[in-house]
Amino acid sequence: MTNAPSHRPAPTIRLVAREAGVSQATVSRAFSQPELLTPATVEKVLGTARRLGYVPNQVARALSTGRAGNIALILPDVANPFFSALMRGAQAQAYKRGYATFLGDSDETAHLEDVLLGKLAAQVDGFVLASPRLDEPLIRKHAARKPVVVINRDLEGIGRVLVDTGPGFTAAVALLAGLGHRAIAYVGAPRSSWSSQQRARAVAAAGAAHGLSVVQIDAGRPSHEAGRDCVAALMEAGVTAALAVDDVVAQGIMAGLAERGLSVPGDFSVVGCDDIIAATTYPPLTSVNARCAIAGANAVDLLLNGFATPAPPTASHVITGELVIRGSTGPAPAQAPARTPARAPAQTIRASRRPSAKARAPAEPDPSSRK
Amino acid sequence: MTNAPSHRPAPTIRLVAREAGVSQATVSRAFSQPELLTPATVEKVLGTARRLGYVPNQVARALSTGRAGNIALILPDVANPFFSALMRGAQAQAYKRGYATFLGDSDETAHLEDVLLGKLAAQVDGFVLASPRLDEPLIRKHAARKPVVVINRDLEGIGRVLVDTGPGFTAAVALLAGLGHRAIAYVGAPRSSWSSQQRARAVAAAGAAHGLSVVQIDAGRPSHEAGRDCVAALMEAGVTAALAVDDVVAQGIMAGLAERGLSVPGDFSVVGCDDIIAATTYPPLTSVNARCAIAGANAVDLLLNGFATPAPPTASHVITGELVIRGSTGPAPAQAPARTPARAPAQTIRASRRPSAKARAPAEPDPSSRK
DNA sequence: GCTGAGAATGAAACCGGTTTCATTTGGTGT
DNA sequence: ACACCAAATGAAACCGGTTTCATTCTCAGC
Numbered sequence: 001m002t003n004a005p006s007h008r009p010a011p012t013i014r015l016v017a018r019e020a021g022v023s024q025a026t027v028s029r030a031f032s033q034p035e036l037l038t039p040a041t042v043e044k045v046l047g048t049a050r051r052l053g054y055v056p057n058q059v060a061r062a063l064s065t066g067r068a069g070n071i072a073l074i075l076p077d078v079a080n081p082f083f084s085a086l087m088r089g090a091q092a093q094a095y096k097r098g099y100a101t102f103l104g105d106s107d108e109t110a111h112l113e114d115v116l117l118g119k120l121a122a123q124v125d126g127f128v129l130a131s132p133r134l135d136e137p138l139i140r141k142h143a144a145r146k147p148v149v150v151i152n153r154d155l156e157g158i159g160r161v162l163v164d165t166g167p168g169f170t171a172a173v174a175l176l177a178g179l180g181h182r183a184i185a186y187v188g189a190p191r192s193s194w195s196s197q198q199r200a201r202a203v204a205a206a207g208a209a210h211g212l213s214v215v216q217i218d219a220g221r222p223s224h225e226a227g228r229d230c231v232a233a234l235m236e237a238g239v240t241a242a243l244a245v246d247d248v249v250a251q252g253i254m255a256g257l258a259e260r261g262l263s264v265p266g267d268f269s270v271v272g273c274d275d276i277i278a279a280t281t282y283p284p285l286t287s288v289n290a291r292c293a294i295a296g297a298n299a300v301d302l303l304l305n306g307f308a309t310p311a312p313p314t315a316s317h318v319i320t321g322e323l324v325i326r327g328s329t330g331p332a333p334a335q336a337p338a339r340t341p342a343r344a345p346a347q348t349i350r351a352s353r354r355p356s357a358k359a360r361a362p363a364e365p366d367p368s369s370r371k
Numbered sequence: 372m373t374n375a376p377s378h379r380p381a382p383t384i385r386l387v388a389r390e391a392g393v394s395q396a397t398v399s400r401a402f403s404q405p406e407l408l409t410p411a412t413v414e415k416v417l418g419t420a421r422r423l424g425y426v427p428n429q430v431a432r433a434l435s436t437g438r439a440g441n442i443a444l445i446l447p448d449v450a451n452p453f454f455s456a457l458m459r460g461a462q463a464q465a466y467k468r469g470y471a472t473f474l475g476d477s478d479e480t481a482h483l484e485d486v487l488l489g490k491l492a493a494q495v496d497g498f499v500l501a502s503p504r505l506d507e508p509l510i511r512k513h514a515a516r517k518p519v520v521v522i523n524r525d526l527e528g529i530g531r532v533l534v535d536t537g538p539g540f541t542a543a544v545a546l547l548a549g550l551g552h553r554a555i556a557y558v559g560a561p562r563s564s565w566s567s568q569q570r571a572r573a574v575a576a577a578g579a580a581h582g583l584s585v586v587q588i589d590a591g592r593p594s595h596e597a598g599r600d601c602v603a604a605l606m607e608a609g610v611t612a613a614l615a616v617d618d619v620v621a622q623g624i625m626a627g628l629a630e631r632g633l634s635v636p637g638d639f640s641v642v643g644c645d646d647i648i649a650a651t652t653y654p655p656l657t658s659v660n661a662r663c664a665i666a667g668a669n670a671v672d673l674l675l676n677g678f679a680t681p682a683p684p685t686a687s688h689v690i691t692g693e694l695v696i697r698g699s700t701g702p703a704p705a706q707a708p709a710r711t712p713a714r715a716p717a718q719t720i721r722a723s724r725r726p727s728a729k730a731r732a733p734a735e736p737d738p739s740s741r742k
Numbered sequence: 743g744c745t746g747a748g749a750a751t752g753a754a755a756c757c758g759g760t761t762t763c764a765t766t767t768g769g770t771g772t
Numbered sequence: 773a774c775a776c777c778a779a780a781t782g783a784a785a786c787c788g789g790t791t792t793c794a795t796t797c798t799c800a801g802c
């Protein structure tokens with residue numbers, strides 16, 4: 001009955017050895033390679049161990065074996081639902097395979113990513129790097145030290161999981177064309193380059209195939225606000241539908257439309273991507289399912305399977321996202337809801353953004369754009 | 372130009388020592404206690420270290436110091452925005468103070484929580500347990516082994532951070548009363564007991580104070596679907612406003628209302644809690660700000676500060692959530708949108724739930740209710 | 743009955759740091 | 773100049789496991 005519940009020191013392997021009348025080596029083997037010992041010995045050792053409440057110290061084990069039994073998941077923003085879902089899938093899969101997971105939030109910065117990779121390197125057997133902001137040489141530097149699997153970044157020679165949303169966007173454009181839309185927009189984000197570029201290309205190609213005019217709008221950091229602020233540009237462009245880089249931006253667009261009294265899908269159609277919050281909006285978003293959780297789980301598998309082989313993981317694993325049609329897409333309105341008549345569609349319109357007061361908004365201002 | 376990028380072993384302290392012409396002890400001190408060394412020596416050592424790409428091995432450090440430099444964050448559902456936000460705050464704060472963070476998702480189960488606590492114990496200096504599903508004795512068992520701080524659970528003698536949303540809900544009821552509402556509902560979840568109970572009490576008390584009739588509805592697992600499925604019960608109860616246990620449920624309620632052609636706030640007012648996705652809905656939700664990120668950061672601080680003292684953290688830290696008024700609350704409609712006239716307000720209406728088919732799918736449709 | 747292979751176990755080195763304790767060095771007081 | 777003390781640095785033990793290598797012991801085979 002100690003009044004101060006100070007945390008008592010855990011029993012060590014030497015104590016168990018002495019208590020059981022064997023050597024440390026034997027105790028160690030009883031836990032890690034019992035087949036080398038007499039069943040009687042194993043039983044005796046494990047018995048005393050249990051009696052003493054001994055549990056092998058994972059840290060010491062990691063130091064001597066070089067295997068940590070941990071992996072780290074580094075991502076740009078935990079709060080972004082895409083990454084939350086990814087994380088859930090990754091963590092669950094790692095757990096299933098006996099690994100614990102470190103979480104590193106890089107806050108969308110390359111530098112923090114670099115630091116986290118360095119700090120955690122010794123404690124993990126490998127990394128899953130989701131949508132890395134880091135430049136290629138640095139990623140390769142880290143990959144040379146520890147196995148790395150990247151998600152949504154196509155780096156030859158490094159294990160990677162790519163979510164191919166291209167077909168989904170192609171299908172979405174076809175859907176819109178079928179509904180009578182003639183002018184559509186893609187609202188992208190420059191930062192999450194690989195994914196956004198891929199989607200932009202798919203939209204442009206499919207648009208051309210269907211004879212639609214396609215406007216490309218750059219929203220900056222993919223956020224709700226960015227989406228909302230894009231709506232002015234959408235109106236100006238005279239389009240009747242928008243495909244967004246992700247659901248968060250799509251939801252922002254819907255909010256912006258609602259603010260102007262426009263209804264979805266009556267006056268305007270919206271398509272999102274990721275399908276993670278799409279079912280929870282109203283109207284529910286038509287969205288390209290990115291299978292986030294599966295992507296996370298696959299990345300972990302790729303990483304862990306690589307441990308069995310001498311060479312680091314290098315394969316690439318492609319997941320194809322399918323279009324999920326919900327209520328945010330409908331027949332084209334009789335005429336575009338634009339207040340100003342459609343002009344020659346500019347190739348790219350940067351949506352201007354409110355001079356964001358908060359500190360951590362990465363604010364990428366465009367002085368030349370209006371408002 | 373090695374073709375097989377096998378992961379080269381990281382440089383060790385001995386290598387740096389030899390390279391810099393000093394002893395290991397000096398290199399060690401250059402990193403951990405530079406004030407013991409000549410500035411010139413420190414510089415020399417750090418210089419060589421940087422040149423070699425040396426980073427102190429955290430595992431070895433942990434073994435010899437007994438301090439792991441890690442904490443673990445255990446929570447019921449990473450994908451829930453409340454916990455995402457919490458996680459973000461906690462992880463950032465831990466990083467700031469030099470700790471890395473393990474992530475454990477218990478998938479809302481007590482058992483997994485228990486297992487995770489056990490497995491991680493050796494590798495961390497302490498735990499942050501958010502909204503634990505574990506029963507009190509087990510929590511205390513773990514707390515006796517390692518420092519633990521719980522969030523939203525009031526356990527005497529264990530460090531805890533409590534988000535007091537009571538005042539916010541009181542203010543919300545006052546707001547509704549002022550807007551002319553006479554009958555309101557609280558939609559709660561039994562699982563997140565502490566928080567939900569606290570909120571229910573605040574609503575009941577404030578309702579009584581303002582002479583409102585208050586109905587309590589139990590939605591089961593707090594999810595979007597649960598919220599949507601509650602709407603039937605809300606209509607039946609003849610209320611004109613609902614306060615939900617969190618924003619996710621509130622958003623579900625809004626979706627359910629929209630499905631029935633009811634507008635918010637014209638026909639019905641909705642209040643959420645947590646204020647994490649509230650600003651992104653349309654109309655934006657009036658919500659009680661739970662300061663999730665701050666709660667996470669405070670929990671980490673409480674835990675880490677406890678390390679300095681011999682006794683484990685035991686203090687409790689209360690955060691008060693304020694009401695943020697947005698667009699989902701408005702004047703009471705001329706008459707309740709109920710299809711059936713309001714009856715004597717039942718004290719509790721359980722939204723019935725199917726005996727959950729999937730393992731973790733909360734799916735709670737009501738077979739008895741009409742479509 | 744003796745030899746040799748193989749199984750069971752132990753002694754000690756090792757993983758990569760930290761920390762105690764001893765030693766060297768430099769500066770001060772007289 | 774000499775003695776003395778503090779500051780700077782090094783040698784070696786230690787953290788708690790794993791693993792190599794040597795040793796002991798058993799039993800099959802001739």
